[in-house]
Amino acid sequence: MAHKSIFMSMLADDRGGKIFLSLLAIVTIVLPLLNLAVAQDSAFHISTFTITLMGKYLCYALLAIALDLVWGYCGILSLGHAAFFALGGYAMGMYLMRQIGDRGVYGNPELPDFMVFLNWESLPWYWYGFDQFWFAMLMAMLIPGVLAYLFGWLAFRSRVTGVYLSIITQALTYALMLAFFRNEMGFGGNNGLTDFKEILGFSLQQDATRVGLFVITALMLAIGYLVSRFIVTSKLGRVVVAVRDAEDRARFIGYKVESFKLWVFVFSAVLAGIAGALYVPQVGIINPGEFSPLNSIELVVWVAVGGRGLLYGAVLGAILVNFSKTYLTAALPEVWLFALGALFIIVTVFLPKGIVGLLQQMKARKVKEQKNESP
């Protein structure tokens, strides 16, 4: 009861959040039904491809929430958040690789194909345990979390802020990308991890599994949203915003600023890791390209477009931008980069608060006009 009331009060003045969660609930119920229960030739049938695509968008949305927490709320513009996403993805990918077992091309029951190909004798130690689902999932959260902790501990303690921080986060993901491209790392090098067969015994080729993954992603997104909402509405959330706006003031009223930053950064990294772990079984591959700095910056644009500092804004931005990306890269591949580039410029110059900010402004103006008219 107490918890319920907390959640209710959390969402009490979060209209956008309520709308988003309701929409999410509808989509999560309706789409699977239209896929599984409606005949394939019906006009209402939703293909598994679409479901998977939607699942991908929802992973991105979760990732966007993660970035919004650090950027929108704490003012840390991380240009390396895709790294945490990718690390979570690799953890899941390692589990899925181990699940292939002897069904690989070389039929080695222990070693993934690429290791056999590289003439490796045995599994490297850091692959141990990844045949266990729980362990892999733990790692999907722990590895991004620990990396974020180490990085953040160093960076925040020595008060690296603003642009400097952005640039070194970018360097971090770039370094990781270079590292994962190396075959010697033992993560499949250039090709990454792919050719997955099944997850927890369910075949990844089956529609039902795909739908299941979609539903789980939607659930995780909802939970991620609620937890994040809980954080930003808590006193900690207010401290974090205070740190963003006046770091020195926060420090001089007795908050250990670096601890708060670190906490949010680590939480955000864990969230990004979860998003990555959900993403990989749906797209069926994880490779070092996911670490590319471009991905991280694209992610920033999702949040900027939607409206930073508002969790549902981040979700909106992620889904909107990715939907247009899917549409444009298929229909007019030449135009996509122009559109994305223009989006960066328009949002930063004209829409510093994103679409949600624009809507709020318009609404505020309307209210003002009504007020002016009424008396």
Add this chain to the structure above:
Amino acid sequence: MKLPCITGHLKCLLLLLMLCLSVLTINPVLAASGDEQFMNALQQLTAKKFNQKSQAISEIENSRHSQVKPVLNALLTGNLYYRKSDKVVFIVQKQDETFQLIDVLSDQQVAEVGKRTLKKISINNTLRSQLRSIIARVDLSDPNADVRRSAVQDMMKDMSLDAVNLLQEQLVIERSEIVKETIQVAIALYDIKSDDKATKLNAINALGDSVHPEANNLLKYVVSKDADGNYVENDLELRLAAQNAISTVETKLKIYSFAETLFFGVSLGSVLLLSAIGLAITFGVMGVINMAHGELMMLGAYTTYVVQLLMPNSIEYSLMVAVPAAFLVAGFVGILIERGVLQFLYGRPLETLLATFGISLILQQVVRSVFSPLNRSVETPEWMSGAWEINSALALTYNRLYIIIFSLIIFALLILILKKTALGLYIRSVSQNREMAKAMGVRSEWVDALTFGLGSGIAGIAGVALSQLTNVGPNLGQAYIIDSFMVVVFGGVGNLWGTFVAAMSLGVVNKFLEPWSGAVLAKIIVLVFIILFIQKRPKGLFPQKGRAGGN
């Protein structure tokens, strides 16, 4: 810095002249040489007796015809035949059962015949060694030092007394250091097999002066043991001398390899410097994070490509045109960016980062649409290709050498502009205190535009340099942007000397790490190092000082 090149050519010319002179004095008949004499001599090869053939071979050599070498080579390898019917000599290429006849003068294939119609011109061992030394002699008199050197290398494989004598003669007139060195090694290689201890000792000491790989091998052989565990060389004194020589050689090799790595490092550092100084200005002076900097470099590289398309007949001078052209193109685009977008975003560095990133995507796509997504090849002018071979262990490629000098010039120019010109004064004043500068009547928006244009223009120039090192494609810029930022941040924002030191040290460190860690890992190590360094000194190596820089 065309100096080594020019002196090289001069040397060659001199050598050629001397050779001509010497040949003229020895054999005045040569002056009237031509196809006729050559063909006559060739005809004599069909004679039965070996001494007649030997005579013919000498005459062939004396003809100094351009085809002497291929013909003698063919004779040596048993590919010179004459047609039984008319005794015309051909070079023959065997293909399965048929023989292809190649005209000795034109090098063209003239006919294809069966084996029966031909007769091989046979040779004996005496002729063989005569041929070898003649071929070597011909090569040794070649004006190109590389040809001479490889001739000596060939001779090394099978040294004879004749060869040694020949090389001794050559050593006297040889001007190229590297050829001289090779010759000395070759002679030592022969001498070391002699029975005379003094000769051997001399040879070993001579080998100690050389860094030729063969010299080192041979010295190691001298001190090695055979399968039974006995020393190959019985004489202790010789072995000690060889041991000494080995350590001298190894020290030298170490020094040279150090010098080479240093050279690579400095050249990488110069590239970093070129790509980072433009950024240092826009980032350091204006506080603008220009993510499109790499793309401005790419524009510079493409400008080089277009310039070469426009002047296909004078590639040699294309770079001289491309440098100012690239500066103007990139500078112009830079000013457009500043006026069009950035002027609305001052004081919001993170926003400039995002907006310029958008611009970088657009520029990439423009280039893709206009030039195709594939890499374009930019030609390297003659004077930039090749290498300055100091000795057989150390060779500096001209393109890197020029880029080092070029980047230093650009850096010096930039310092001059900032220190000595009115624009520089304005830039510094605006960067230190915008409000005050405005109050003093500096039109800060123009200064901003010009500063950004200057930084961008330098990026364009860097692009010209890069076009000589890597592939020119739409992704060219992305590969350099992170490195450039690292350099600026590492050096300390707003400090051009810091950028210089950072670029050079990162370049050198990177190249010294590479041998034991591999290129990719070296890069990762450097990145991680900078990440850690920034934590320790958030303001870089040379932070801006004073109260203003404090926060």
Add this chain to the structure above:
Amino acid sequence: MKALDQVREVMRRDRVFNFMAQGQHPVIKGKVDVSKDIILYLESVSVSFDGFKAINDLDLYINDGELRCIIGPNGAGKTTMMDIITGKTRPDEGSVYFGQTMDLTKMSEYEIASAGIGRKFQKPTIFPEHTVFENLELAMEADKRVWITLFARLTPAQNDRIHEVLQTIMLEQHAELKARHLSHGQKQWLEIGMLLMQNPRVLLVDEPIAGMTHQETEKTAELLTGLAGEHSVVVVEHDMEFVRSIAKTVTVLHEGHVLAEGSMDEVQNNPKVIEVYLGE
């Protein structure tokens, strides 16, 4: 025998191990050791920026419960002195103690703040995107560790306290207004209010009345004098009228050094002070 002694030494109940004692400060609020009646010591403190000596061999003692005004021309080092006390700037030389035991030079900003030294900046620094109420809530004396903050809920007592301060700083009507919408004077008040919420032992107040109306100024004077006694208050101010109205003891800083100290009248008649203020 020796070993046994060592073991005994280790087992002693009251023993504090060196490695544990090191770098630890008894940062328990209200536990400041003021047995010598002095709450803040600055002894032979020097700090220089890039060759410029901002603080030069400064000795300053603040008594427990006193209201001290610090005046001095621009660049005298007033703000730098506050930076040193609050840990923002580390002195090159000298010692800074809070009470008898706490070495402020070895404590970080937040530790100093939680130990009981509050600070108001020269430029009003508040959290612009938070409401006035939230600003005060954030400043409120509480356990400010991360996890505890995450689950913190306002108790009725705390709520009352916030409203009390809201009244004191005359911002009760604006409690739900975002702080960035406040006027300059109101922001000053809000910052003072945040100081009050912290309930510190020492309040460092940098130019509190800049941008205030005459009435507001009077109110501020009243507030600050009211605080003295229970708290120690250090005020840096340019406005001599204001200083005269509140101060018992005035310290004049010049070129990072104490030039004179005493009552306002004494200080104003000090020839050195006159020279500094009026020039040659």
